Amino acid sequence: MLAGLSYAAVTDGSASAAAHSVTGQAQISEGRAIFLQECSSCHGLFAQGTPGVAPGLIGVGAAAVDFQVSTGRMPAKEPVAEQPRKPVSLTPQQIHSLAAYISSLGGGPAIPTSADISQAGANPGLGQQLFVADCAQCHNFVGAGGALTFGKYAPPLTKSTPRQIFEAMLTGPEAMPVFNNTTITPQQKRDIIAYVTQTRAEPNPGGFSLGRVGPVSEGLVAFIGLLLFMVLAALWITAKHGKAHD
Amino acid sequence: MTDSTAGPQPGDNEPNGDLTSGLSAHAAAVGDEEPEQPRHRVIGTPPPAEARTLLKTPPPGAPGGPPVPRQRELPADPDDLVSAKRAERVVVACFLIATLAGLGFIASYLIFQVHSVTNVLHSNLALGSTMGLAFLALAVGAVIWVRRLMPWVERTEARKLLRSSPEDRAAFAETFEEGAEASQFTKRPMVRRTLIAATVPVALAPIVLLRDLGPLPGTSLDHTVWRKGMRLLNYGANTPIRPADFASPGGMVTVVPDGFQDDFNALAKAAVIIIKFPPNIIQFSAKPQPGRVVQNWTVDNIVAYSKICTHVGCPAALYEQTTHHILCPCHQSTFDAARGAQVIFGPATRALPQLPMTVDAQGFLIARHDFIEPVGPSFWERGPS
Structure with a gap:
């Protein structure tokens, strides 16, 4: 999160984007060097992608690069069904250069600005309604994540920064659908982020959280667990001694 | 014996x-x-x-x-006295634990006063855990006692014949007939018949009350509230949608019929997801056909499917834009959104119904008409398939 905030200042607003254009070419060159070293073995020397291994990156935009690399998903260790979140391997400056290079290949959403993800005035109530309508089916009602098909899964949102959540909605990483800014407006995205982040702050009584969907799941697990225990206990109590029949 | x-x-x-x-x-x-x-x-x-x-x-x-x-x-002692000694210690330990827990229950009752919600929680926790521990330790001790210290011997005790003696049976029959005669039950048939008549309605009443389980659903399961010209609202925000706004391939959003966004009974059947595809992915057909999308019912590669799983009616909306799979979280029924939402895995037997769409004069997505088949799980009157 600190990393996200620190380079957020660099990318803040269109004014700074114009400022970047002065040094833009150098940045793109640096980004291309990083790309060739870190990414090109899977995504191809020209970011055209490798069928069945890695998608092409032309047109995915800076936001997708920032999401994938700032969550540590990229560079990937190996091709798996779902890339896990892991420690970030590039500096914010390097991520930014890489994003500038991919962005220079054409199109795609930009990295959201600090204003884009500002939580001032966000409405977590509306955010919850939107989250329940379009996000909760995969990410669980409180963002605890859940399973998908063939080893894929919707990751938990417990560690995602507001910027990463915004970028994920904007770009639809991996199997996730895209929620562009005209379908879910930036304000609605901020509301959703507010809901996700405020839900994390809800008190957790500890132990296994079981998706944090409330006492129903906990009660069900306790009921089934105790039932199993009692069945096993009953079996043991009534089981015959081995040697008593001698 | x-x-x-x-x-x-x-x-x-x-x-x-x-x-x-x-x-x-x-x-x-x-x-x-x-x-x-x-x-x-x-x-x-x-x-x-x-x-x-x-x-x-x-x-x-x-x-x-x-x-x-x-x-x-019965044997006086267990076979293995060493093991029995161990068992004895365990049993004694259990009973001591139960004793202490029982005393702890009394102490908890005296110590934890209940004058606020938090205090009640603490009191309940202390009372419940001490009492539970006492009962558990008592039960565990008793079970170990029975299993490890007491002998395990099967004994059979013969029972006498249940049937009464002939004299008793004859006497009972005699008494019964005498009583029946003395009560006039056999002699006065009107009394007997009206008594029987009086019990029949009382017995029938509960059966008549079963009517409250109805009314039968009739044809209400066959259709939803979707009508011609009804706008698709982006659920949650409840705003209409233009195809141009929903233009990013891989997009998916839950939509509801305009006017019914707060009617949960209607939404239980009418909830829909719309999916935006890249070009040349959807397998189109001119007419409804298994494994195909009706082309006329789509707008700019946007397809609308019922969100209600055809297995048992869970909201099936776990859409994977990479594989075009729609997964139902309840029983893992998986539908291929690019091929008419036909079932490719799981217990569902029918494809998700497609909602016919077009755009209105203002360019917003609207329904052409209701689904042409019942949405959701099977029901008796729906018939096979």
């Missing part, structure tokens, strides 16, 4: 299998002594069962020798 595990018993002379002969082996042994049985016994000498055996087959070692130990029906 019979003991399959402890071996033949010395005093057991009763004929096995004669159910009417006695209440139990013990009663028979006491009350039915044989003539040669010695009448006089001194305290400390072997009991009758032992004595009879002694008389029939005197043990080697002679009369006047040390008394032969009594043959027991």
